[in-house]
Amino acid sequence: MVGLGGEMEITRRCANHHPSVWGDHFLAYANLSGANEWEEKEHEDQKGGVRKMLVMAPSKSLQKLELINTIQLLGVAYHFEHEIEELLSCFYTCYDDWIGEFGESDLHVVALSFRLLRQQGYYVSSDAFGKFINEQGSYKEELARDVQGLLSLYEAAQFRVHDEEILDEAINFTTTHLKLILPNLSDPLATQVSNALKFPINNIIVRVGTRKYISFYKEDESHSEMLLNFAKLDFNILQRLHKKELCDITRWWKESEIAQALPFARDRVVELYFWSLGVYFVPQYSVARKILTKVLCFCSIMDDTYDTYGTLDELTLLTTAIERWDIDASEQLPPYMKLSYRALLQVYNETERELENLGNKTFRVKYSINEMKKLLKAYFQEAKWYHAKDVPTMEQYIKNGIPSSTYLLLATTSWLGMGDAATKDAFDWISNEPTILVASCIIARLLNDLVTHEIEVERGDVASGIECYMNEHGATTEEAYMEIRKIIEINWKDLNRGCLKPTTVPRVLLMPVLNLTRVAEFFYKDEDAYTFSKNNLKDVISMVLIDPIEA
Template sequence: MAAKNKHAGDANKESGDTTTVAAAGGTSVWGDFFVTYTPPPSQRSEEWIRERADELKGQVRRMFVAGKAMGIEDTLSFVDTLERLGIDSHFREEIDAALTSIHSEEGPDLGSFSNDLHFVALRFCLLRQHGFWVSADVFDRFRDASGDFSMDLADDPRGLLSLYNAAHMAVPGEAALDEAIAFARRHLEVAKCKVRSPMAEQVSRALEIPRPRMMRRLEAIHYIAEYEQEEAHNTTLLELARLDFNMVRSLQLKELRDISLWWRDLYNDVKLPYARHRIVETYLYTCGVFHEEENSRARMILAKAFAFVSLLDDTYDSHATLEDSKRLTEAMQRLDESMVPVLPEYMRTFYIKILSNFNDIEDTLEPWEKYRMIHIKKMFELQCEKYFQEAEWSSKNYIPSFQEHIDVSVVSTSLPLLFLVALMGAGQHATKEAFDWALGIPDMVLGCAETGRFLNDIASYKQGRKCKMDVASSLECYIKEHGVTVSDAMAAFATKVEHAWRRINQECMQLDRGILPAAQLVVNMTRINVVWYLRGRDAYSSSGSLKDTVASLFIKDFPIY
């Protein structure tokens, strides 16, 4: 979550002396804005909006029934539109049935669109995103006699864009898709200055973040406006998307107010002035994991857990002496009020709040879900053990090997913990089989955490957030161990991030389909990593860089027509 620093020189620091520590990341750019914010009145009542949305959902379901007779191209476009508009969650069963049917028609001849790059790529991308294996050989028909992609494709920007997005669903070892990415990117860079709106914006957006890696809610807010510009747009889908976005936004603003009030009270009570104010960004993160109305409880649980992780991170990172860190780690292993007197005075209220909020979260769980809280507590224990290991390294000026660092710091990103918390409250996604699978910290969860670790350390280095007392970052360990330049190390890390994505893609296509909805949460978390560290920034530490994103999702006018 943050660049690691501090513990060297602990002997010269008095326990609890807040005057010697700079605030981590500064104050919130939002303050109490969402506590007092009142959105402009809607043109329609909430009751009317819900009734109209239900009516439109019925119409869309009838389109699926009627669509059984339509061609594969139309079905693919229909499903793709639902997903890009952000309304696919209302039609999960229908979409799964449609794609299962399309996948069953796998064969050397894909039908009427065999030579249409857009539809071949769209089919490939959608099926892989939904856990169906499709061979990359389907793109061989678009190569020339020498085995290279045909130059005729340079005049097909829509096909190139679909190829570029689809190729990012690659798994490890698919060199052919590396070629596809390079070829499509090269020609899209030229095409983006020639194509019209909205294609120009879609190309620019994909070149920055390929669509399979884009935060779903951000893609929806862009595409709703773009879809309206398409001559053949479906007015039913567009109206439903606008209504749904407003209904979800209305609920999320209420949640944002509640979590902001909760955070204000918590921060005032624990009195940890070195800790970052990032509750709005924390809540934004939860909306990236799951934005649907049905996941309100899960968002609130995840936001609170993330807030406590942030407080723990800043305590270990920015303030606690090594002895303080040791006591806190021991207390987190017990999670019992009897440990309060063991802690330094400044940590005691914080620790009590952790215990009480754990109880509050458990109270929100159904009886059959409550066993999961035991595992969440164990993950918090593991999290603090890794924080303490980093504190020990820093206090001893120890530079670990790259692998030593990764074994610790991938967990200390908090992403394995946050995934388990997200799944705990995720309703229908959180089957017993899915939760048992998640407890093993699967490779795709590690891949998600690795993207967070590598992108964070690249951003920290670029922004110069390091000093002589910092524990070495994974990037610095890599540079020292391999004797390479900074630019070479950053290139190697970019390759590692790409490989992590491919492992995530691969596991999604190997899992039992009953676990796939839970795995999609990991994909969503990895997508947020991409947004968080876009262009080498660290949007959590420097939260002003997310201000426009927050405003577009929660504040900017989004009329209902």
């Protein structure tokens, strides 16, 4: 089609994404103050009181384990990491003796002990659940009446690794019976079971889980008033910090004018900050969250550029320019690409300066840049498949899907602001795509495919994992969905195994990899909540980032 000026007009695809649902909302928090003097004193006093509770609870007791569990679920365990590690280390050394004390009616104790230790990185044997199995090799039917035991076993089984059939069976047994019991339960237990079936502890964004659990705990008649008040105060103090960070990020985004200049791209800066918050929420990672959010913004822009808006010729130029990583390379690009390319390089330059000021090693930035290059090569491969109308094999799709999931880049970038633990050796390790990271990438890639498949087929997008599987195996859509879910399950086992000690790098560095996977589970549970954030995600973000908990 020829335009008025005689130049060829380009027909571009556009996904018609809805505008930001937040507007300037978070700019209103520019002058928000942190905790006042009274709150700080109250917070310190209550923290001391909770620490005392933790130390004073009888050693090697169910009471001690349940207190650790409650502290973790209330989102305040980061204040007591040393104490919790020490206590669980003691349970680990005497695990067999401890478990041996309990019989067939103590499913809750055995499952809770197992989960807390696996969660902490200790490998303990799942043989402990053998006492709950009947002669036919199934879980004993009388366990179906023990709701607390079922729920604890269900949560424990989410931490399974390969060759743990006893836990595979536990998932089926507990899921079936919890669903059957659910209509007969009353609140708050009914809501707790319902939420767990959708988002087990190992699959939920920590901050979302915390906000919901505070509500459950308040309804528990045996709750500790001091612990509840401490959790509420801590949540609200952190929320104010997060509001302030999001205000700064929103201002940066608006001043960049990227959203106005690139109307085809999703305007989701708040949702991307929320993504970063899912990776780490504690105060010490404030700078890390801002860096990760800014890089996420460019992942999203580039995704929309390669996926729908850019022509193959333009994308070839952009991929070459990214490989050069030089401001002069932008001269070859069309104006809209020139803007995003220069803004991307600027963000990395600013990140380097920020890390220099913090005394961190700026060498880290090049690892993130290398992953960004890898990501855009993967996006370019998808674009080539689309334009050639090629449907790759499942193996080709997964191989490319590992970088195109964005998680190689995001995991590496999440370490930039993480302090001394992120050494050069650690960055060398993660740049070699270890199993735990590959598993996270595959899970994220395929979870996205499960919820976007139908829309992308309608839109005529590049083939997803669903189509690749159907095409290669002559399978139905339902068969492909089942197979994709199996692949996700296998990779969760790899991920769980990778979090167990001994680990090649400190576990503090593995937590962002695990938490990124939890974010993907959350965002892609029933729909693409990132793209369609005006639906359910808006309310969740309000709950975590806007509405304080009433005292």
